[in-house]
Amino acid sequence: MLNAKRNKRGDATDVALFVVLTFFLAVSFIVVIYVNGIIKEDVIENTVLGNTSASDSILDSFHTINTHTTQRGFIIFVSIMMIGVFISAFLVRLHPAFLIIYIFILGFTIFTGAMIGNAYESMADNEILSQVMEEQTMITYVMDNIVVITLIVGALSMIIAFGKLFIGNSGGPDV
Numbered sequence: 001m002l003n004a005k006r007n008k009r010g011d012a013t014d015v016a017l018f019v020v021l022t023f024f025l026a027v028s029f030i031v032v033i034y035v036n037g038i039i040k041e042d043v044i045e046n047t048v049l050g051n052t053s054a055s056d057s058i059l060d061s062f063h064t065i066n067t068h069t070t071q072r073g074f075i076i077f078v079s080i081m082m083i084g085v086f087i088s089a090f091l092v093r094l095h096p097a098f099l100i101i102y103i104f105i106l107g108f109t110i111f112t113g114a115m116i117g118n119a120y121e122s123m124a125d126n127e128i129l130s131q132v133m134e135e136q137t138m139i140t141y142v143m144d145n146i147v148v149i150t151l152i153v154g155a156l157s158m159i160i161a162f163g164k165l166f167i168g169n170s171g172g173p174d175v
Helices: 002-006 013-045 055-091 098-123 127-135 137-144 146-163
Strands: none
Touching: 013 055, 013 098, 013 127, 013 137, 013 146, 055 137, 055 146, 098 137, 098 146, 127 137, 137 146
């Protein structure tokens, strides 16, 4: 059991997992921001809580969370996932024959990223979520450019994974 954990390595599906998790995070953050807006309007502003001395502080906190914190948190999560893909690509040892398979998987992942980007864009047509999505510029920017981001992350991970195969002994000819 312990030996199986040591031999875990990354592969080409890490980029696909990155795309799917990015979409999941974006949709989750949009839904959370929408629910926070409902709580802010219906629960705090229209009840007894809105008449307390702490209501201004609570409303400012909700505004900060809904506008700045979630967007920055999303960018941090996406950046950490990118770094994870790069580290996984660095730690894997692949035979050069897998380059063709990696390219096919990357192409499929880019195609999937296009469908996921379109799904996110179709959510903007929803009148309930469209207002929230317009306010979340960082999340919307990432999801509008998910294909380009996937291509860059996939290409860099492929360069990292297969580039170290060609680094040989630079000390001169073997004797």
